[in-house]
Amino acid sequence: MTTARRTTWGAYRRITDALRQRITDGTYTPGTRIPAEAALCAEFDVTRNTVRRALSVLQDEDLVKIRPGVGRFVHDPTTDPTAQALPRYLSIAADLRQQIITGHLAPGDMLPSEAQLKKRYGVARYTARRAFRSLEEADLITCVHGKGRYVRQDVPR
Known part of the structure; x- marks a missing residue:
């Protein structure tokens, strides 16, 4: 068996x-x-x-x-004529991910709010929310309802 x-x-x-x-x-x-x-x-x-x-x-x-x-x-965007730039939410998520990996945002640090990301990157609130969701799915950040989003304590370096 x-x-x-x-x-x-x-x-x-x-x-x-x-x-x-x-x-x-x-x-x-x-x-x-x-x-x-x-x-x-x-x-x-x-x-x-x-x-x-x-x-x-x-x-x-x-x-x-x-x-x-x-x-x-x-994927090689240089050889793909249909290739486009990353969606904005993924580029925002990549920027935040880089800040987490380099230690600019340390474990336990609070991330900017959706409104702050909206202003900083010139995007809609939904786009900022999708960036955060991407980071949550990657287990890099956690959301504390009513308080904000924070870098997880157990993020691998």
């Missing part, structure tokens, strides 16, 4: 973060093929659905593109 492998909640986030880091640090350069799902399953010791969910997040962030029948590749 075989037992199904159990995957911890949020494992896809760990995989997403690891692959995103490999893309941003140049381990996987633009145009490079991402390892196959089976290889990623073995590397991270997770199920295929978990790997697919992580890859889906990277596709939503426009970091990875699918070439049907070939595989997944790091």
Whole structure:
């Protein structure tokens, strides 16, 4: 009798973060093929659905593109004539993520409000909210209702 492998909640986030880091640090350069799902399953010791969910997040962030029948590749905007700049909420989230990673925003620090981001970046409140949601999904910040958003205490450095 075989037992199904159990995957911890949020494992896809760990995989997403690891692959995103490999893309941003140049381990996987633009145009490079991402390892196959089976290889990623073995590397991270997770199920295929978990790997697919992580890859889906990277596709939503426009970091990875699918070439049907070939595989997944790091998106190269210089060779993609349909490529556009990142959506504003993702560029705001990337800016805040960089501030968290570099320590400019330390664990426990309060983040600017939606209204402050709206003013700073010249965007709609909804765009600022989506940026925060992106960071919450990445487990970098937490929301305390009625108080504000804060950098999580357990953010890896």
